[in-house]
Amino acid sequence: MTRRWPTCLACGLALVLLAGCSSKPSISGKVNFDNTPVDEGSITFLPEGGQRAEGARATAEIKDGKYEIPSEKGPPPGKYRVEIFWKKKTGKQIQNPTDPGTMIDEAKQVIPEKYNVKSELTAEVKSGANTFDFDLKAGGPVPSSSGIPEPPKSKAAGD
Secondary structure, three states: OOOHHHHHHHHHHHHHHHHHHOOOOEEEEEEEEOOEEOOEEEEEEEEOOOOOOOOOOEEEEEEOOEEEEOOOOOOOOEEEEEEEEOEEEEEEEEEOOOOOOOEEEEEEEOOOHHHOOOOOEEEEEOOOEEEOOEEEOOOOOOEOOOOOEOOOOOOOOOO
């Protein structure tokens, strides 16, 4: 019986380590638009290729140019289309459509559709911690010397 103890301990440890490896990835990063941090927006990672797995879609708020999706809310590893929205305050007050007689801050979507509803942004989420920084420009990605547009800056931890 004492000879089995090291084997049982090793098997138990292996099971704990394997369980930890199967957890969902975490995602974090920064989002700038025309060199300005997105102060209040949202970022969504949508699975490419029709993945419909439970929990495959992940969304986070962007605050002061930063976002974070913890592993318990993160999507599984895979390729994702990224949508970024920013309704920037204009400094004007408008009538509240849901509560007549009150005023609210006017906000307008400033990020072009090519970064949200018609997004060209992609990210490959891997196991563990992932960092994706997006430096968006109103005119789009800057063409490379080959004439093929380069995607906005995006990096994954460990690359």
